Amino acid sequence: KLTGTEFANVVGIIRGKSKPDERVVFSAHYDHLGIGKAKDQDSIYNGANDDASGTTAVIALATYFKKMKQPERTLVFATFTAEESGGYGAQYFSKQMDPATVMAMFNIEMIGTDSKWGKNSAYITGYEKSDFGKILQDNLKGSAFEFHPDPYPSENLFYRSDNATLARLGVPAHTISTSKMDSEKFYHTVDDEIGTLDTKNMTEIIKAIAVSSKSIVNGSSTPGRVKEQ
Secondary structure, three states: OOOOOOOOOEEEEEOOOOEEEEEEEEEEEOOOOEEEEEEOOEEEEOOHHHHHHHHHHHHHHHHHHHHOOOOOEEEEEEEEOOOOOOOHHHHHHHOOOOHHHEEEEEEEOOOOOOEOOEOOEEEEOOHHHOOHHHHHHHOOOOOOOEEEEOOOHHHOHHHOOOOHHHHHOOOOEEEEEOOOOOOOOOOOOOOOOHHHOOHHHHHHHHHHHHHHOHHHHOOOOOOOOOOOO
16 A cells, blocks of 8 residues: 555756757656565565666666767656556656656666567557657668567557556657567566566667657657547
8 A cells, every 4th residue: 555655756857958848758667566475485576677677778868868968858867656556656757747848758668578579679559649659760760670569459558657647648658668468477476587688689779769769859850749538
């Protein structure tokens, strides 16, 4: 139960140069399931893929953009609490700003395993709801990396992660993932540990996100709004 318990999101900001009032959000959730029923004397749900992999991406992206020249738009790097308990961290965060000022949200969830297409690939939830995915892929021309539409529409992933609150407010807020939702054997188990991750492929995914976000970060392209739900 969450009553009486305090949680905190962790947020960092790089101010934009020419468009400081336009924000681009990179996010993930850092919480997991905590301690549960023991399996072979292991009761800790580490959440290496879900979602330390995404949190790692956000930190790496913040480090990358900090070393680059000042972006034109303001970049917000957020790691959320309480996603597994109902998305409370992201809900709170999303209500602290005018959604009209958020140009895009790159939410990153479970990128530690290969996607169904193999390496150098990931999918974007709600791909058909804006041109966010098309812009990302255009920025990757000449690259071996490819973004795909979400192959698990019945799972309703677009509204099951930390992008959902802003997406419902019209923001092109999408989740990037590689999780095979029909066969991730370590999903929500104590076995979701770092040894199960393909860190080399994960690194390539993070690089692809950085490159694919270029025109959105520099303000030369803006995804269309998601129709309010």
